[in-house]
Amino acid sequence: MSFLSNALGSWWLWGAFAAILPTAILLLYFLKLKRQPLEVPSTYLWTRTIEDLHVNSIWQRLRQSLLLFLQLLLILLVMFALLRPGWSGRALIGDRFIFLIDASASMAARDVKPNRLADAVKKAGEMIDAMQSGDVGMVISFTNAARVEQTFTSSRTKLKAALADIEQTDHTSDLSEALRAASGLANPGRTGNAEEGDVAVAEALPATLYLFTDGGFDNIPNFSLGNLEPSYTPIGVLDAETSNNVAVVAFNTSRNPERVEQTQAFGRLENYSAADVEVDVELLLNDSVIDAQRTKVPSQGQAGVQFELTDFEQGGLRLVVQHDDDLAVDNSGYAAVNSTRRARILLITPRNDALTLALGTDEAQKLAAVTQLGPEVLPSADVGAAALTEAQKNYQKAADSARYDLIIYDQCAPLEMPQSNTLFIGRAPPLESWQAGKMQSPPLVIDVDRSHPLMQMVSFENVTIIEGFSVKPPRGSAVLIDADIGPLFAIAPREGFEDAVMGFEIFSVDEKGEVLVNTDWLKRLSFPLFVKNVMEYLGGGRSAQRSTSVQPGEPITIRTDAPVDKLYITSPSGAVFPPISRERENTFLFGATDVTGLYEVREKPGRGEEVMQRFAVNLFSPRESDLRLRKTIELGAQEVSGEAGWAPARKEMWKWLLLAGLGVLLFEWYVYNRRVYL
Amino acid sequence: MSTSPSTPLLEPALLAQLERLELVSRKIFRGRMKGERRSKRKGQSVEFSDFRSYTPGDDLRFIDWNLYARLDKLFLKLFLEEEDLHFYVLLDASASMDFGDPTKLQYAKQLAAALGFIGLCRADRVRIEQIGPAQQTPGPVLRGRRSMWRMLDYLEQIEPGNNTPLVDGVKNFCLRNSGKGVVVLISDLMEKAGYESALRMLLAQQMDIYVIHLLSPEEIEPDIKGDLKLVDCEDADIAEITVSRPLLNRYKSTLAAFIEHAREFCTRRGMMYLMARTDVPVDRLVMNYLRQRGLVR
Numbered sequence A: 001m002s003f004l005s006n007a008l009g010s011w012w013l014w015g016a017f018a019a020i021l022p023t024a025i026l027l028l029y030f031l032k033l034k035r036q037p038l039e040v041p042s043t044y045l046w047t048r049t050i051e052d053l054h055v056n057s058i059w060q061r062l063r064q065s066l067l068l069f070l071q072l073l074l075i076l077l078v079m080f081a082l083l084r085p086g087w088s089g090r091a092l093i094g095d096r097f098i099f100l101i102d103a104s105a106s107m108a109a110r111d112v113k114p115n116r117l118a119d120a121v122k123k124a125g126e127m128i129d130a131m132q133s134g135d136v137g138m139v140i141s142f143t144n145a146a147r148v149e150q151t152f153t154s155s156r157t158k159l160k161a162a163l164a165d166i167e168q169t170d171h172t173s174d175l176s177e178a179l180r181a182a183s184g185l186a187n188p189g190r191t192g193n194a195e196e197g198d199v200a201v202a203e204a205l206p207a208t209l210y211l212f213t214d215g216g217f218d219n220i221p222n223f224s225l226g227n228l229e230p231s232y233t234p235i236g237v238l239d240a241e242t243s244n245n246v247a248v249v250a251f252n253t254s255r256n257p258e259r260v261e262q263t264q265a266f267g268r269l270e271n272y273s274a275a276d277v278e279v280d281v282e283l284l285l286n287d288s289v290i291d292a293q294r295t296k297v298p299s300q301g302q303a304g305v306q307f308e309l310t311d312f313e314q315g316g317l318r319l320v321v322q323h324d325d326d327l328a329v330d331n332s333g334y335a336a337v338n339s340t341r342r343a344r345i346l347l348i349t350p351r352n353d354a355l356t357l358a359l360g361t362d363e364a365q366k367l368a369a370v371t372q373l374g375p376e377v378l379p380s381a382d383v384g385a386a387a388l389t390e391a392q393k394n395y396q397k398a399a400d401s402a403r404y405d406l407i408i409y410d411q412c413a414p415l416e417m418p419q420s421n422t423l424f425i426g427r428a429p430p431l432e433s434w435q436a437g438k439m440q441s442p443p444l445v446i447d448v449d450r451s452h453p454l455m456q457m458v459s460f461e462n463v464t465i466i467e468g469f470s471v472k473p474p475r476g477s478a479v480l481i482d483a484d485i486g487p488l489f490a491i492a493p494r495e496g497f498e499d500a501v502m503g504f505e506i507f508s509v510d511e512k513g514e515v516l517v518n519t520d521w522l523k524r525l526s527f528p529l530f531v532k533n534v535m536e537y538l539g540g541g542r543s544a545q546r547s548t549s550v551q552p553g554e555p556i557t558i559r560t561d562a563p564v565d566k567l568y569i570t571s572p573s574g575a576v577f578p579p580i581s582r583e584r585e586n587t588f589l590f591g592a593t594d595v596t597g598l599y600e601v602r603e604k605p606g607r608g609e610e611v612m613q614r615f616a617v618n619l620f621s622p623r624e625s626d627l628r629l630r631k632t633i634e635l636g637a638q639e640v641s642g643e644a645g646w647a648p649a650r651k652e653m654w655k656w657l658l659l660a661g662l663g664v665l666l667f668e669w670y671v672y673n674r675r676v677y678l
Numbered sequence B: 001m002s003t004s005p006s007t008p009l010l011e012p013a014l015l016a017q018l019e020r021l022e023l024v025s026r027k028i029f030r031g032r033m034k035g036e037r038r039s040k041r042k043g044q045s046v047e048f049s050d051f052r053s054y055t056p057g058d059d060l061r062f063i064d065w066n067l068y069a070r071l072d073k074l075f076l077k078l079f080l081e082e083e084d085l086h087f088y089v090l091l092d093a094s095a096s097m098d099f100g101d102p103t104k105l106q107y108a109k110q111l112a113a114a115l116g117f118i119g120l121c122r123a124d125r126v127r128i129e130q131i132g133p134a135q136q137t138p139g140p141v142l143r144g145r146r147s148m149w150r151m152l153d154y155l156e157q158i159e160p161g162n163n164t165p166l167v168d169g170v171k172n173f174c175l176r177n178s179g180k181g182v183v184v185l186i187s188d189l190m191e192k193a194g195y196e197s198a199l200r201m202l203l204a205q206q207m208d209i210y211v212i213h214l215l216s217p218e219e220i221e222p223d224i225k226g227d228l229k230l231v232d233c234e235d236a237d238i239a240e241i242t243v244s245r246p247l248l249n250r251y252k253s254t255l256a257a258f259i260e261h262a263r264e265f266c267t268r269r270g271m272m273y274l275m276a277r278t279d280v281p282v283d284r285l286v287m288n289y290l291r292q293r294g295l296v297r
Helices: A011-032 A044-064 A066-082 A116-129 A156-164 A175-186 A353-359 A362-367 A390-400 A526-537 A654-674 B012-019 B065-071 B104-121 B145-156 B166-176 B196-204 B245-268 B282-293
Strands: A036-040 A086-091 A096-102 A136-142 A146-153 A190-193 A197-200 A207-213 A228-234 A246-255 A262-271 A277-285 A288-297 A302-310 A315-322 A332-337 A343-348 A368-373 A406-410 A421-425 A435-440 A445-448 A468-472 A478-483 A486-494 A497-502 A507-509 A515-517 A556-559 A566-570 A580-584 A587-590 A597-602 A611-617 A632-635 A638-641 A647-652 B034-042 B048-053 B075-083 B086-091 B125-130 B182-187 B208-215 B227-232 B238-242 B272-277
Touching: A011 A066, A044 B238, A044 B245, A066 A654, A096 A116, A096 A156, A096 A175, A116 A156, A116 A207, A136 A156, A136 A175, A146 A156, A146 A175, A175 A207, A175 A228, A175 A632, A228 A632, A228 A638, A246 A315, A246 A332, A262 A277, A262 A288, A262 A315, A262 A332, A277 A302, A288 A302, A315 A597, A315 A611, A332 A597, A343 A353, A343 A526, A353 A368, A353 A526, A362 A368, A362 A526, A406 A526, A468 A486, A556 A611, A566 A587, B012 B104, B012 B282, B065 B075, B086 B104, B086 B166, B104 B125, B104 B145, B104 B182, B104 B208, B104 B282, B125 B145, B166 B196, B182 B196, B196 B208, B196 B245, B208 B245, B245 B272, B272 B282
Parallel strands: A036 B227, A096 A136, A096 A207, A207 A228, A343 A368, A343 A406, A406 A421, A421 A497, B086 B125, B086 B182, B182 B208, B208 B272
Antiparallel strands: A086 A647, A136 A146, A190 A197, A246 A262, A262 A302, A277 A288, A277 A315, A315 A332, A332 A611, A435 A468, A445 A478, A478 A486, A486 A497, A507 A515, A556 A587, A566 A580, A566 A597, A580 A587, A597 A611, A632 A638, B034 B075, B048 B075, B227 B238
C-alpha cells in the first residue's frame, strides 16, 4: 500500500497543478505589494523609526509577508490533501458488534500490566474508538453468569462508560449464558406455523462477536452461532507454556477418627509454574496465625498440607500460601467450622434391641438425642385425617416440620416421606422412584463402597444375611452394598435430604409373630460403627465439624437449628447484607456469594450478636488458577483461534488536511481584515 | 488639510479674555520708547525710586521742595522709568505646517494673533515674522491696540510653503532684530538638519525665548495602515513602510524621544519649551498652559 494515492488521477495533471498555483500566488503577491504613496508633513521621524528596524530587516521582510506564507501554506495543504496520503491501518469487521468481556477470577491475573481485565477493557476500548459512525455495539460482561452492561447503541461514550463499569469478580467463567444473550439479538427466534411454515419473528441481524477472554471455560459444543461472526482476542501472554501461579485448590476439615478431640485441616496446593517452588503455608483462625508449614510444590504438580488442631470447636479457618504470583485470589482457601450440635433422631420400630442398644451408648448419646416410637404412630392408608390418633397427629406434625434430622423406619414405612433424612431398614420408601425387588435368600454381598461416609470402616466380609431384596434406587444415587441379587443398600438425594434404603432386615417378625434374627451383622464390630456413621452422616452430623463451601456466585442453602424468620449475613469485608427470609422449613437461600472468604450468619442484626454459623466461599477452580491462554476455543461447530480481530484498512488523512486548510484560510481572513501583524 | 479661510483668527470672546492679560518677561530689558513696564533705568514716571543729592545742572523740576523746607538741603527725587517690551513671534510657515485639521499653520497664526494682541493692549512693541529668506519683507512693527487689524492682515497673508531651513530663517531674524526682548518660536521642529543650531543662535541674542512645539494629532497617533510609500512634502524624500503594530509602537517611542530631547535641550539652556497639540483650543492654550509657563499673566 503506497503512502500517496493521487486524487487527480494522472501525475502529469498533478504536476501542472503543483507548479502553476504557487507561482501564481507569488506573482499576485508581488503585484499586490505596490505601495500606496502618501504625503506626510515630514519623513523625519519615520526615517528614524525604520532605521532601527533595518538591523533585523530579514525578519521584518518575513513578517511582512505573513499573508503570502499563509496563502502558500493553504495551497500546500490542499495539494497534499489531493495526494491523499494514507497508511495501512486496521478497521473493525462489520457494522454491529458485541463485545464480550470476561470478568472472571482469572482476569485479575497480573501477567499483563496492570491486569488482564484492564487489558481487555483497553483493547475493547480501542475497537470502540475505531467504530465508524452508524455502527452499533453492545457490551456484555460474563463470569459464570452474563450481564448486559450496555445494549446496542451507536454512542461510543456509552459503550466506553459501560466498559469502565465492568468490575473484577472472583467468579468462575462460563461462556454459554453470554453466548445465549448475544445470539438472542443476532439470531431472533423462529416460529413454526402450520400455514405459513417456518417464519422468523424478527429480522436476523448479523453481528461480529468480539470475545475478550483468557479462555478459562469449557468448550461449548452444543451451540449454533447462526449470524454471529466470532472473533477471539486472547488476553494475557499468548505463547506461555506455564503460568506463574500457585493455588489452593482444596481446603477442608474433619475430625480425627482416632482422636476425637483433634480436628484435622487438609489443604491441596497446585503449582502451575515451570519451576518447583517452596512455599510457606499459614493457617489462620479468625485472622490470627495458629500454624505454619513450609512445603515444596513440584512444577505442574500438587502437594498436600495437613494441620492438627486440638480442642477446636468452631471458627473460620484460612489457609494462605505466601507466594508472589500472578493471581492473588487463589492464594487463600477458607473453611468454616460450625459447632457440633446433637442430632435429633426418631427411631420407629416394633422392636430392635441391637439398634436400640447401639443408639443408646454414651458416645451415641453425645452425638444425638434418640426418640423411639412404635409403628402404630404411622397413619395407615385407609384412615382419614379426622380419625388420626393423638400419637399419629404428633408424628405427622414432627415429620412435616422437620423436627428430626433423621427418621429410621425399621420394618415399617410411612405413607408420605418426611421432611428429614431417612433410613429404611427392610422396607422401600413410598416413592415411585424407589423400587424393591423380590425377597430372595440368601443374598451374597459382592462389594461395599467404603469410600462413602456411611460405610467408612464398615466391614462386611463375614456377614451373613438370611434373606433380602434388591433395591433399585432413582438416578443420581449411590449404591453402597452390591449383592448378587442387585443393589442391597443405596442412598439417594431428595429435595435437600437423603434417603438410605437397606434391602434386608436385622430382626424380622414371621407370620406367627416370633422375632427372628435375619443377619449376624449385629454381632460384628462393624454394626455399631455403621450406626455411628448413620448418626453422623444422616443425623445432621454432616454439618457438624465439616465445612460448607461453595464457589463464588453459587447460591448456598443454610439451615438453622431453631426456626427463625430472618438471617443476617456478613460478608468477608464486614459489610452486612439485607436480611434473607426463610424459604421453606428452616432453609434459607443466599446468593450474594460474590467474593471469596468467610461469611458469618447471625440470627439477630448487629456485629456484636453471636455468630450462629459460618460458611466459606472458595474459588477452588483449576480452570481459573491455570493462567495459560487457550489458543483456540470451540463455539459449537466452529473453532475460533486467537487473533486481534481487525481487518486491514487504508487510513487517510485528507479530511484533516482540508480542515487544517480551512483553518489557515480563516486565520488569513482574520489577519487581512484586522490588520493583525505578528 | 487646510482650514476654511472664513474662520477668524481671533474670536471676540477670546479678545475679551486676552485684554486682561499681559506679556511677562523673565528678564527686565531696556526698551527704546516709554512703555508700560518698569525699567532698570531711572526716569520720568509716577513710581518713586530713591533720593540723591542735587548737583548743578539737574532738572529743577525734580527737586523735593518739601524736604528742602525741612532739612534746608537740596535733594533730587528719582523715579523708575517705565519702558515698553520688544515682543517677537517667529512663525514657521514651511509646507510641513500645512497639515492637520486645523492646519498647524492656522493654529500657529491664531496663537501668534492672541499673543500679539496681548502685547498691543499693553503698548508693547510687537513684531510678527515668518521664517524665510533674507530678501523677504520683514513683518511690520506694531504698537497699540489700533494696530490689531494690521497685525491680522499680515497674518492672513502668510501662506504655507516657505521652506527655508530653520537655521537660515532664524539667522535672518537675528540679523534684523538685534535688540533684546521676548521671542516666541512657533514651529513643528521637523528639520532634517536639526533645530539645535537655530535655537542656539536665538540664545546668543540674549532674548527671553519661548519654543512652542506644534504637533497635529495625526502626527502623534498616525492612523495609517498597509504598505505605504511616505513622501515628504518639503523635500519629496521617500520612506517605504509596512504598517504593523510594532512599527507604530516604535514610531511613537521615536516621537516621544524627539519631544523629550527638544524639551531637555530647551530647559537646559533657559528656554521655555511647550509641546502643543493642534486639537487643544487656542484659548485654552493661552489661558492655561502659557499662563502656567509664565509667558502671560
